[in-house]
Amino acid sequence: MAILGMVALVASILGLVFWQNSGTPGHSPALANFGVPFKLATTKGGELDSQTLKGKPYGIFFGFAHCPEVCPTTLFEMSAALKELGDDAKDFRLLFITIDPERDTLPVIKDYLANFDPRIEGLVPTLEQLPIIAKGFHIYYKKEPTSDGSYTMDHTATLLLMNRKGEFARTISFEEGRATRVAKLKLLLADQ
Amino acid sequence: MKTVTQFAFALALTFGAIFSANPSQAHEIKLGDLVIHHPWIKQPPGNATVAGGYTKIDNKGKEDDTLLSVAVEGVHTVMIHEMKMEGDVMKMNELKDGLNIPAGKSVELKPKSYHLMLMGLKSAYMEGEQVKGTFTFAKAGKVDVDFEVVAPGVDMPMKH
Numbered sequence: 001m002a003i004l005g006m007v008a009l010v011a012s013i014l015g016l017v018f019w020q021n022s023g024t025p026g027h028s029p030a031l032a033n034f035g036v037p038f039k040l041a042t043t044k045g046g047e048l049d050s051q052t053l054k055g056k057p058y059g060i061f062f063g064f065a066h067c068p069e070v071c072p073t074t075l076f077e078m079s080a081a082l083k084e085l086g087d088d089a090k091d092f093r094l095l096f097i098t099i100d101p102e103r104d105t106l107p108v109i110k111d112y113l114a115n116f117d118p119r120i121e122g123l124v125p126t127l128e129q130l131p132i133i134a135k136g137f138h139i140y141y142k143k144e145p146t147s148d149g150s151y152t153m154d155h156t157a158t159l160l161l162m163n164r165k166g167e168f169a170r171t172i173s174f175e176e177g178r179a180t181r182v183a184k185l186k187l188l189l190a191d192q
Numbered sequence: 193m194k195t196v197t198q199f200a201f202a203l204a205l206t207f208g209a210i211f212s213a214n215p216s217q218a219h220e221i222k223l224g225d226l227v228i229h230h231p232w233i234k235q236p237p238g239n240a241t242v243a244g245g246y247t248k249i250d251n252k253g254k255e256d257d258t259l260l261s262v263a264v265e266g267v268h269t270v271m272i273h274e275m276k277m278e279g280d281v282m283k284m285n286e287l288k289d290g291l292n293i294p295a296g297k298s299v300e301l302k303p304k305s306y307h308l309m310l311m312g313l314k315s316a317y318m319e320g321e322q323v324k325g326t327f328t329f330a331k332a333g334k335v336d337v338d339f340e341v342v343a344p345g346v347d348m349p350m351k352h
Contacts, residue, residue: 068244068309069275070282072237076344111239140281147288148269150311157282173280175304 034168035060035160036136040097040129043110043122048095054166056091057188061159062139064100065112070157070174071096078159079117081181089189094120099134099141099155101125161188223335225253226293228327231339233264233310234303235319243317245270245308245325245339248300251293258290258330264339265324268312275304284309290330317341 035050042048059078063071075096082089096113098104101124104112109122125133134141141155157174161184169188172181221228231247245264251257262270272287291306293299301307317323321341328334 065240066242066311068234068236068242068273068307069303072234072240072344073303075237108239112237114238116237144284144286146269146271146286146309146311148271148311150269152273152284152309154281154283156280157277158280171280174277174282 034137035162035166036133038123038125038129038133038136040123040125040133041106042124043106043113048121048123050166053093053162055164056093057162057164057169057191058092059094059159059161059172060097060137061094062097062099062134062137062141062155064098064153064155065104065108066100066152070155074157074159074174075113075116075120077178077181078120081178081185082117082119084178084182085185085189089119089185092119092185092189094159095123096120097123097125097133099130099139100153101127101130161185163188163191219338221335221337223327223329224332225255226251226257226329226332228335228337231325231337232342233317233323233339235317235341235344236313237344239316241311241313243310243313244303245310246301246303247308247337248298248302249293250298251295254295255331256295257293257332259293259327260290260330261328262308263326263328264308264310266314267310268314269310270325271309271311272306273309274306277304293329319343 037050039047039049061074061078063074065071078094082092082094085092094117096109098109104124106122106124109124113120113122137160139156141153143151144154145151159172161169161172163169169191170184172184219230227250229248229250231245233243233245236243245262249259259272262272264270272291274285274287276283276285287306291299291301299306319341323339323341325337325339326334327337
C-alpha cells in the first residue's frame with residue numbers, strides 16, 4: 001500500500017512537472033522545437049556545430065552575395081545595431097547562411113562579410129544540407145532565372161533571433177528600423 | 193586595391209549615417225519631356241559583383257514612354273527589376289519589356305521597389321565615384337548620365 005502510495009505521489013509530481021513545462025508562457029513546445037540542429041562550414045574556420053551555440057543568444061539570416069538590396073541592407077543595419085549595443089551584445093552572434101552555395105563559396109562569403117561587424121559569421125551549407133536547414137527554419141528560397149542566362153534568388157527576408165536555450169525567440173523583419181532592431185536585440189539579451 | 197576599397201567601405205559603414213544627412217548635390221538630366229533625377233548606385237559590400245542602381249524619372253509629356261534598357265560602364269549586364277515583398281519573402285521580378293513611365297507622372301527607382309540590377313561589376317565601387325551610363329527610352333531615345341556611388345545604408349540621397 002505504501003509502495004502504491006509512493007508510485008502515485010511520484011506520478012503526480014511528474015505530471016505536475018510536465019504540465020508546468022508545457023504551460024510556460026512564451027515557450028510553447030512548437031516554438032521550442034523550431035529549427036534544426038546543424039553543422040555547417042563557417043567563415044571562422046572549420047565547421048560550426050549548432051550544439052555549441054547553446055548558452056548564448058544568436059541570430060540567423062538566410063541570404064546570398066549576389067543580392068542587391070535585402071542582404072546588404074540587413075547586414076548593414078545589424079552591424080549598426082550591434083555597434084550601438086557594443087559590449088552588451090558581446091556574446092551575440094549573427095549567422096549569415098547562404099542560400100546560393102553554388103556561387104557563394106567560403107572565400108566569397110568571407111570577403112563579402114569582411115567589412116561588417118565581426119560578430120557576423122558566414123555559413124556555407126552544401127547543396128545537400130541547404131534544403132534541410134532551410135526547411136528546418138521555415139525559410140523559402142527559389143532560383144529565378146534572369147534574361148542574361150544567370151539567376152537571382154527569391155528568399156525569406158526575415159531575420160530569426162534564437163535565445164540562450166537555442167529556442168526561437170522572435171523575428172526582425174526587413175522593414176523594421178534601427179530602433180526596433182536594437183530594442184528586439186536588447187530583449188533577447190535580457191532573456192535569461 | 194581591395195584593401196583600399198574595404199577600408200573605404202568600413203569608413204562608409206561608420207560615417208554613412210552622417211553623410212546621409214548631407215545629401216550630395218542632386219543633378220537632373222533632361223531628355224525631351226523626360227527629367228531624370230540624380231542617378232545613383234549603392235556601394236555594395238566587399239567583393240560583391242552586383243549592385244542596385246536608382247533614379248527618379250518624371251514624364252512631363254502627354255504620352256507614356258518606356259525605359260527599355262540601361263547600360264553602365266564597367267558592368268556586364270544591367271536589368272530593370274521590381275522588388276516586391278510577399279509576406280516575409282523578397283521576390284525579384286525582371287521587367288523584360290521595360291518600365292512604363294506614364295504621361296504626367298513620376299516613377300521612382302528606389303530601394304525596396306523598382307531598381308536597376310547591375311550584374312557583373314568589373315571593379316569595386318568607391319563612395320563618391322562617378323560612373324557613366326546610358327538610359328534608352330522607347331520614344332525619347334538615348335541619353336548619357338552619370339551615376340553617383342553612395343555609401344551603403346543610405347536609402348534616399350535625394351531629398352526634395
